[in-house]
Amino acid sequence: MVTDAYRPLSLADALIFLAEQDCLPVAGGTDLMVQAARGTGVRPNFEKTLLFIAHLQELQHIHVTDTGILIGAAATLTALLEHEGIPAVFKEILKQMAAAPTRHMATLAGNIVNASPAGDTLPYLYALDAELVLRSRDRERILPVADFIRGPKQTVREKDELLTEIRIPAEEFNIQRYRKLGQRKGMSLTKVSFLGLARKKAGRIEDIRIALGSVAPRIVRSRNIEERMLGKSLTEARTMEPLVRKDYAVLIVPIDDARSTAQYRKQVSLRLIRDFIENLK
Numbered sequence: 001m002v003t004d005a006y007r008p009l010s011l012a013d014a015l016i017f018l019a020e021q022d023c024l025p026v027a028g029g030t031d032l033m034v035q036a037a038r039g040t041g042v043r044p045n046f047e048k049t050l051l052f053i054a055h056l057q058e059l060q061h062i063h064v065t066d067t068g069i070l071i072g073a074a075a076t077l078t079a080l081l082e083h084e085g086i087p088a089v090f091k092e093i094l095k096q097m098a099a100a101p102t103r104h105m106a107t108l109a110g111n112i113v114n115a116s117p118a119g120d121t122l123p124y125l126y127a128l129d130a131e132l133v134l135r136s137r138d139r140e141r142i143l144p145v146a147d148f149i150r151g152p153k154q155t156v157r158e159k160d161e162l163l164t165e166i167r168i169p170a171e172e173f174n175i176q177r178y179r180k181l182g183q184r185k186g187m188s189l190t191k192v193s194f195l196g197l198a199r200k201k202a203g204r205i206e207d208i209r210i211a212l213g214s215v216a217p218r219i220v221r222s223r224n225i226e227e228r229m230l231g232k233s234l235t236e237a238r239t240m241e242p243l244v245r246k247d248y249a250v251l252i253v254p255i256d257d258a259r260s261t262a263q264y265r266k267q268v269s270l271r272l273i274r275d276f277i278e279n280l281k
Helices: 011-020 030-036 077-082 088-095 108-113 122-127 223-229 234-251 262-278
Strands: 023-026 049-052 062-064 068-072 131-135 140-144 149-151 162-169 175-181 192-201 204-213
Touching: 011 023, 011 049, 011 162, 068 108, 077 088, 088 122, 088 175, 088 192, 108 122, 108 162, 122 192, 122 204, 175 262, 192 262, 204 223, 204 234, 204 262, 223 234, 234 262
Parallel strands: 023 049
Antiparallel strands: 062 068, 068 162, 131 140, 131 162, 175 192, 192 204
């Protein structure tokens, strides 16, 4: 069992540690502690040296600008909920994540790096075309969240890289719908999550985004389907609903697990898509 752990004095120090050793970055650790648990009273088993980053001030920022929101990797979910610049629909998603004590420690970056198809914040980040800043000692790269996650528990992060910031573009939508289905409203793993966003102007769809979680190996979002609805009147969009639902049915490929069945997940997902489109007003 690995027992070593580092608590760097700065972000620069953290990047040096990552360059020299294969470390496991830890902020809130709310997902990692569950994954490494071995039973009551037994020390968690981590395969790598831990690199604590939650205390680094360089990673705790939340900046709201005219172009978007910049969120440091150590900013907690509670800090996001309490920030007046965070959009209401995003706060609705955050409120339904875990319990308050967990939100005091958990981070948005951790939800991303965990790379679970059931990650509660991922449909929002995919729908908003969020970008991630990855830094190492010698370089920085920026890539879309959809390119960062390869599949369940799989990302493109290199061993010497740290996710340091999430960038969410500023977008306005006057139609918003979010649904999370679980055993309970709060402290439950997601069976299905749905986010529908649209901007209507002069009775026509100027922009529309649909994202679903926990129904495929990665978050389901189709720009091709969305683009076919752009410029349509609300009546025309509602007429298109059966075809749109048919196209999404190909993309929604859930699994059976302890939380739900694949059949239930698919049926509910298609109903949520139908209800969102039929109620565009």
